[in-house]
Amino acid sequence: MLIGFVPLFIGGATGYWLVKKFVKTPSRQPARPLSITQLLKDLKGAMVADERQQLQVDIDPRVLESIENARKKSSQRLKLTVGATGLALLGSVYPAFYVLGTVSVLYLSRHIFIRLQKDFKLKHYLSTNSVGLVLTVDMLASGHLVLAAFAGAMGSFFVKIIDRVEGNAQQQLITTFMEHPEFVWVLKDGVEIQLNCNDVQINDIVIVHAGEVIPVDGTIQSGVASIDQHILTGESQPIEKSVGDQVFASTLLLSGRINILVKTTGKAVVAAKIGQVLQYTQSYKDTLITRGREISDRFIPVTVGASIITLPLLGHNSATAVLWSAPGTTMGLLGPVSVLIYSQILARQGILIKDGRTLESLRQVNTIVFDKTGTLTLEQPTVAKIHSFEDYSSSTVLKYAATAEYRQAHPLAKAILAKAEEEHLELSELTEASYQVGYGIKVTVDEQLIRVGSSRFLQSEGIKFPESIGSIQQQAESDNASLIYVSLDQQLAGILEIQPTIRPEAKSVIQYLKQRGFKLVIISGDHKEPTRRMAETLDIEHYFAETLPENKATLVKEMRKKGDFVCFIGDGINDAIALKSAQLSISLKGASTVATDTAQIIFMDGTLTQLEDLFRFTDEFEDTMKRNLTTSIVPSVISIGGIYFLHFGIATAMGLTYLGGLAGLGNLLLPLVKHTKQKSNH
Structure with a gap:
């Protein structure tokens, strides 16, 4: 022996x-x-x-x-x-x-x-x-x-x-697929009372304030708000919503205050339904x-x-x-x-490699699919264009907008301030400011009244728009860009066009992947034109736009049936089913909890560089x-x-x-x- x-x-x-x-x-x-x-x-x-x-x-x-x-x-x-x-x-x-x-x-x-x-x-x-x-x-x-x-x-x-x-x-695996507070405010007989979120019933009126995550699906009964839906729908820009518009659980109320007539709660909300599909995928x-x-x-x-x-x-x-x-x-x-x-x-x-078999499977990958919003783009958008009117220069329009938004924390304000800093503009001291929820902001600087906000806000303030802005609005709608209007006293000074920011590392990473021979695809819930433009900018031949969460997974499965070995990279709740359906899945630190729970690989620096x-x-x-x-x-x-x-x-x-x-x-x-x-x- x-x-x-x-x-x-x-x-x-x-x-x-x-x-x-x-x-x-x-x-x-x-x-x-x-x-x-x-x-x-x-x-x-x-x-x-x-x-x-x-x-x-x-x-x-x-x-x-x-x-x-x-x-x-x-x-x-x-x-x-x-x-x-x-x-x-x-x-x-x-x-x-x-x-x-x-x-x-x-x-x-x-x-x-x-x-x-x-x-x-x-x-x-x-x-x-x-x-x-x-x-x-x-x-x-x-x-x-x-x-x-x-x-x-x-x-x-x-x-x-x-x-x-x-x-x-x-x-x-996420069981609720909703990030909401334990307690919410509900309007009962004209009085606001605090209830456990699980006790909210259909037809209740839930009150949500700026900075809070919407806890239910429903329609706005009163109020106006700017809502970031990208984590659920893939839309790259915040959406302005008012009475009668539908809102969804797990989306973020950026500005405003709204009363929501509850249509679905708990496991019946859209986010939870995605979770239920995910459990059986x-x-x-x-x-x-x-x-x-x-x-x-x-x-x-x-x-x-x-x-x-x-x-x-x-x-x-x-x-x-x-x-x-x-x-x-x-x-x-x-x-x-x-x-x-x-x-x-x-x-x-x-x-982070969660499952070791993922590492063994990487050699088989021949197709890499990207979600667009939040994966190929940054959370903070960019001021892409400045349209000025009358005798105002682009720098003056930007300076007025940045002065008004100086103390605001939402992504659009940060984009304006970043552009002003890039151009080394010196901002004036505010003497008076008021914020009209869901619409815009009014500030007084050197005895001049500056208004910054949506077209609805400025028109409600009596500001007249020239006919020439019609083409600007039409193009922005096609590009899915956000327009921020700036006026000085009673005159429209200019319009800031804000678009998603492509990740700075995206182009070099895409070039590296193409050199290795990967087939690259974008699948997005965003509109067709911005998705097409993104694919063109990054030199990605294949793209799908306006795709619902379950349809993202269907597209992934169709690729697999054709013999592709798919790696899906995403960050939102709307990506979770596709992440699980692909042979390999990657998410970024800082993405939605659902995405990081579902993905097999996590890039801890929050960028695509680690590909x-x-x-x-x-x-x-x-x-x-x-x-x-x-x-x-x-x-x-x-x-x-x-x-x-x-x-x-x-x-x-x-x-x-x-x-x-x-x-x-x-x-x-x-x-x-x-x-x-x-x-x-x-």
């Missing part, structure tokens, strides 16, 4: 030599020395996914409790595993403990039974797990209790690693197994066939040893560990996986040859298998060394 542990010793020495060799390799740039202790610490961190978990907590503090609970359970399982291993060892020495030892081995192998059950549900009957079960039972029946215990403990460890790859995110990853396991399973029929042939030729022990020598068998471990290591490396780059890093590391990950396969196949070939020509037994076959695993782990230390060095250099 001792001969079986010789390869383990050799493998350990080989792994240590690899680490020492690469750690000591001098770099061309001076760097702090990397210690074995630090390397092992990084390896442990990758295995327990500590940096990934920290990113999860940064996005959603709710997961902290579930992470702590998982750690406690893991600690308890470790103690039980040690106890069960001890009983198995006693059973091999004292026959009186053999039954307890057998029970302990079955306990250590329990994860294999659970995995096997999942395989059967997927109609995946001949797998590494089924062979593992056969080997465990066979070794128990033939009296190899110690080897069975060792295999059970190692198998349990491997399964935990795979579980971390497939479910480390502690992902919490099967995620692509639900049917995936890790690529390492997939590779291992491909060799199983050949290995089983070789074992069956060996049985009459060399006997039972040799046939069992052949099963232990399955080519590629250690890929079931090396694949998931590779994923964990690269997930750790990516986490340090600010890229380049993601695919660059994917290339490196693929090279590592190819080397893993080599270290997995070579020991198996040696082992099977040794069984036939040198009469290797079960212990030696096991040892060679684990030797391949150790060599593979040595290979996996290389990227960890490389990127830990880079981190220390910075």
Whole structure:
């Protein structure tokens, strides 16, 4: 039996030599020395996914409790595993403990039974797990209790690693799909009273103020407001709404005060209906197994066939040893560990990989679909044009508008102020200001009255519009631009045309993706003309506009049916179904909770820049996986040859298998060394 542990010793020495060799390799740039202790610490961190978990907590503090609970359970399982291993060892020495030892081995192998059950549900009957079960039972029946215990403990460890790859995110699917306050104000018999949001009934009158999220679907009974609906509908510009207009839960009231006649509440609102569809939309990853396991399973029929042939030729022990020598068998471990290591490396780059199988699937992506508003554009729009009238210059119009909006916090005001700062305009001191909710603002500067707001606001104030603005309004409506009117005393001074701001990194990222050969698509809930213009500006050939949330998912599914492997990038509630329907999904930190809960990858810097890093590391990950396969196949070939020509037994076959695993782990230390060095250099 001792001969079986010789390869383990050799493998350990080989792994240590690899680490020492690469750690000591001098770099061309001076760097702090990397210690074995630090390397092992990084390896442990990758295995327990500590940096990934920290990113999860940064996005959603709710997961902290579930992470702590998982750690406690893991600690308890470790103690039980040690106890069960001890009983198995006693059973091999004292026959009186053999039954307890057998029970302990079955306990250590329990994860294999659970995995096997999942395989059967997927109609995946001949797998590494089924062979593992056969080997465990066979070794128990033939009296190899110690080897069975060792295999059970190692198998349990491997399964935990795979579980971390497939479910480390502690992902919490949204149940309410609504971000609303616990309490809302409701008008009852002319009196405003505070109610729990869940107690609001149809036909109640809910009062919503500027800066609040609308908690219900309904129609405006009184008041005027500017509402940001992009998170739900994908419309890029705030919408001005008044009596009789429909409003939706989860949208944001930017300015004004409105009374809403409630039409739907709770699970019946549009946002919640999206949530219900999402619950029943099967995620692509639900049917995936890790690529390492997939590779291992491909060799199983050949290995089983070789074992069956060996049985009459060399006997039972040799046939069992052949099963232990399955080519590629250690890929079931090396694949998931590779994923964990690269997930750790990516986490340090600010890229959160929730599900490890996502990293394995990135190489298959050939189509990238972008949501437009909030993904390709920034939250804050831009002053695109300034139309001036009479003798006023563009700078004067902008200065008046910025002076009036100086203390306002909504996106349009921020766009005006940013433009004024860009042009280095000095703003005048306000002497008097009043804000008319939902319409605009009036300020007095140097005894002159400035009005800034919507056309409705200025017309209600008696400001006359020249006929020439008709073409400006028509073009703005076509472009889906917002118009802000500026008057001085009783005369229209000018109009600011405000349009969405394309992310500064968008063009370079799109160019990089096109160079890699990806098919690029925009799917937006926004109007056709601004979507077309966005696609033209970014040189994206394919686009779909005015698309409802469920239709976004339909388009994604149609692409998949045509053979495309789709990665969807979005940020809103309206993107959630499409995010889950795509094979791969990405969102940005700061996006809606629904999007970040549903997406498999999160860019923590809130930009698209990290797409380049993601695919660059994917290339490196693929090279590592190819080397893993080599270290997995070579020991198996040696082992099977040794069984036939040198009469290797079960212990030696096991040892060679684990030797391949150790060599593979040595290979996996290389990227960890490389990127830990880079981190220390910075």
